[in-house]
Amino acid sequence: GFAAANVYTDAGTLLEKYETAMKELVFNPLNMHNTFAYKNEQLMQNVAYPHECNFNGEIIPLRLCENDFAHPYAPSASIWSTVEDLAQYILLELNNGLNTQKERIISEEQIIKRRTPGIRIDNNCYYGLGLYIQNEKGLLFIKHGGMMLGFYSNLFFLPEHNFGVVILTNAAAIDNGIKEKIIELLFDAEETSDEIVNHAAKEKEKSFAKMHDYVSIELADTAWIEEYLGSYYNPDLGVFTITQSNQGFELNMNNHTFSLLGSQKETDGSLVISLISPPLMGLALQVQSDPIKKLICSLSQIKYEFTKIK
DSSP states (O other): OHHHHHHHOOSSOHHHHHHHHHIIIIITTTTOTTOEESOOTTGGGGOOOOEEEOTTSOEEEOOGGGGGGGGGGTTTTOEEOOHHHHHHHHHHHHTTSBOTTSOBSSOHHHHHHTTSOOEEEETTEEEOSSSEEEEETTEEEEEEEEEETTEEEEEEEETTTTEEEEEEESSSOOHHHHHHHHHHHHHOOOOOHHHHHHHHHHHHHHHHHHHHHHEEOOHHHHGGGGGGOEEEEETTTEEEEEEEETTEEEEEETTTEEEEEEEEEOTTSOEEEEEOSTTSTTOEEEEEOSSSOEEEEEETTEEEEEEEOO
16 A cells, blocks of 8 residues: 555655545545545544443443554554445446446456455455455355454445445444345345344353353452552553552553453463453453562463563
8 A cells, every 4th residue: 555655646654645645546536535544633523433342241332542553554454434435435346447427447457357366265265456255155245344443344245246235333243144134135045144143142142151250350359469550561562550449450551541350260270360341351461470570461472571660
């Protein structure tokens, strides 16, 4: 994204070039007037709030800033949009490069080339140029999805049937159930969507029940965490601070992300601190007290050690 934008214009930073290229080459020609790259403070006043489940399985809102971690990954994960605007993009695909005013935005040759199977995912699915190509139940799906903390997106279209779908949710993803329901309605397929949704709900209940089996928020079980009150530093991830309030023990991560804490018992009988509220619910912190207090966080097979500083 940055490479293409850098060729398109010389003005501004890489991010500003990307925003200009997307607006002038994509958003404006497709009448996507409520779509913007990165964070537009004015338009951010009217966006949906993300939601995730808490320790009791209840859906609660998250702060928008919880997704600020994605900024360094731009252009990836940097676009905000609406169902109506993304429908304009789907129409571009279905019209093989024409917008709704029948103006050519991209050549038919190039837009079709993006759907050419490239990397094999499995026997029925390939990755093309930014799009997945999947054969399912005799139907050709071109699709791609995405997710952030508390946000889930998916879009797919069936070029052979001139039909497309955009799904944006600000809570749990239900993409498979929606897709199956659409197949049932359009092609008189076997009814499996209800079964998919019910199975997902039951599996979710099981996962929360299992978590409650080995994580406790009772004061009698979490009292030991008091020994680890204070601030801890890691040069890569910053400062984690453990405090105690009337809600229990809490973790403050760089004055940005907060989580309530519970006590998790490992199979060997040792105790670890468990984050029990979104967006990082389930993350475990091992503790060390000798010769110096430490919190140890494992992410993507990398261990980050936070050393007590005060």
